Amino acid sequence: MFKSQKFKDRLNIFQRRRFIFSWVSFVWSRRVFSVVGLAIATLFTIGLLGNFPTFSQESVTVRFLVQAGEATQLESFAEDFNEKNPNITLEIVKGPNNTNLVEDLYTSAFLLGDSPYDIVYMDIVWVQKFAAAGWLTDLSEWVDNDLLTPYLEGVKEGGRYQGQLYRMPLRADGGMLYYRKDLLKKVGAKPPETFEELMEISKQIQDKDLARWGFIWQGKQYEGLSAIFTEVLKGFGGFWVDPETNEVGLDRPEAIAAVEFLRQTIEEGISPKDVTTYSEEETRLLFQSGNTAFLRNWPYVVPLANQSEIANQFGIKPMVHLPSLKGAACLGGWGFGISRSSNHKEEAWKVIEYFNTVDVQREYFLKTGFVPARRSLFLDPALVSKYPHYPELLEVINNSVLRPPIAQYAQTSDILQRYLSAALTGSQTPEAAMQAAASETRALLGRQQRVISLEQ
Structure with a gap:
């Protein structure tokens, strides 16, 4: 038995929101729409969300969009983050496995107004475009040189635009x-x-x-x-x-x-x-x-x-x-930025801070086999034991363009x-x-x- 009508309303809102985001992800994965179609669907989604009545909630939800394959790999980390941060719910939205389509989805969300994504999980070549358009938040409020020092020089520079940092690195390529x-x-x-x-x-x-x-x-x-x-x-x-x-x-x-x-x-x-x-x-x-x-x-x-x-x-x-x-080596890689339109920037940074820890990154690379952006992990005993080529990769990635x-x-x-x-x-x-x-x-x-x- 529900204790009140208000509780029923909150539950219905939550379920409807999850349905909408699941539906949109389903459409993306089958590539039913063109880029124009994607924009219309995104507008539909944002419009529906905007029409819901709002209630004060104990937990703030923070979202980012990622390719479906990697989203599956990240699910256990989202669960771990949510357990450690009861006032923040990290929701990872599955997109298509084509990176160009993921970029289109982020772009259409920004162009149509307030993006539903608080965090922007970015390829290194998106940073300058998104920053120049005014879609990203300068991270200097949270990031100092000490926080960036452990990372490879190229991946750090790839997150900058006009002297400001807009992307915190996670993995290199x-x-x-x-x-x-x-x-x-x-x-x-x-x-x-x-x-x-x-x-x-x-x-x-x-x-x-x-x-x-x-x-x-x-x-x-x-x-x-x-x-x-x-x-x-x-x-x-x-x-x-x-x-x-x-x-x-x-x-x-x-x-x-x-x-x-x-x-x-x-x-x-x-x-x-x-x-x-x-x-x-x-x-x-x-x-x-x-x-x-x-x-x-x-x-x-x-x-x-x-x-x-x-x-x-x-x-x-x-x-x-x-x-x-x-x-x-042509440098690639992915990392996190914060949407300028987000109403939950501090909570978004908490998510980025979580993924910035050595222990989380070690587990992430053990699970995925992706290339670290943090220098020390190329020589980490646990990682080298599973991926003996990591030390060789460090030499390659260090010589990057x-x-x-x-x-x-x-x-x-x-x-x-x-x-x-x-x-x-x-x-x-x-x-x-x-x-x-x-x-x-x-x-x-x-x-x-x-x-x-x-x-x-």
């Missing part, structure tokens, strides 16, 4: 070069350090019929292509966009040489022609089949490949480079992807493609600069 140790031993070669050595060793392995392909990578027209190009470009000594000056380097000789190298791998049969259609999973499966000497991919491949026929027969290292330079940390990154990346694809498929020369990409990027950044000047 970085592109790397996988190589077959057994195949290199058969041709008497060491892991390559330069672009030339990569090509030569690939040819030796192919000539001896030890593997069909020398080097496979993500050549599809999507964000993965921008990521590998960032690494190759760094290895040639070039740059994409200088975030301090907005100078564009895509039509410089170093950038053209980087495109020519990738195209050369296809023309000389080191990489398959179909590489221009490959994303991460296609390349991982091809590498695991045993028919490839070298792979560029992310750290998630390590535990999966160690369950395949090439288990314990491969190593990892930073991407190759020119003889006088160093290789660099950021994609341009600018507010217009998404549009800038789209431009680059289109022209890289044109060059790699042969519809344009590398020089013509990069000149066009540079020109279009300058026009984009110039328009944005004029808008900022007018606003000021």
Whole structure:
């Protein structure tokens, strides 16, 4: 028996809210709507929530949206947090497993008004866009240098925009070069350090019929292509966009040489022609089949490949480079920000503070196998016992390069992807493609600069 009608009303409200959020997550996971549809559904959700009568509650609910797969992995941590913080309820909303769709959902929620998400769980390349739009809270009220010191330099810098910190890191990521140790031993070669050595060793392995392909990578027209190009470009000594000056380097000789190298791998049969259609999973499966000497991919491949026929027969290292330079991993990773429109910022920070503790992070990485952002965890005995490759990962992630940390990154990346694809498929020369990409990027950044000047 309920003690009062008021208690009944509160229970009904709670149940209706959970139904709405579950329904929206169901729709997202099946990708029924376009981005416009997502925005309409989000408006519907927020509108319904806004029409409910409000009552004072003993517990404040704090929410964030995350990909469904990781949301499942985080459920036990939410339960632990809720037990330790009886006045705060952490609710993790499951989104689609496609990161671009998760970004669209956050964006549509912000554009339509007060976001239902108090915390924003962000990819490193979203930070500047979200911060420039005024959707994030500056974390300097809670974060000092001592709190950031344990983290890798790149992941710290990736959370900043115009000198302010908007994202507290949780996990890192970085592109790397996988190589077959057994195949290199058969041709008497060491892991390559330069672009030339990569090509030569690939040819030796192919000539001896030890593997069909020398080097496979993500050549599809999507964000993965921008990521590998960032690494190759760094290895040639070039740059994409200088975030301090907005100078564009895509039509410089170093950038053209980087495109020519990738195209050369296809023309000389080191990489398959179909590489221009490959994303991460296609390349991982091809590498695991045993028919490839070298792979560029992310750290998630390590535990999966160690369950395949090439288990314990491969190593990892930073991407190759020119003889006088160093290789660099394109830095990725995820972390927490606080929505500017949240009415529960202090409670949101309590959640971030919880995930910032060493013990919680150790358990999180033991469970997920993701890459830490905290230096000490790469050498943590419990983690190294389960994931022996972590110390090697530290070397790779320490040599990292950021994609341009600018507010217009998404549009800038789209431009680059289109022209890289044109060059790699042969519809344009590398020089013509990069000149066009540079020109279009300058026009984009110039328009944005004029808008900022007018606003000021």
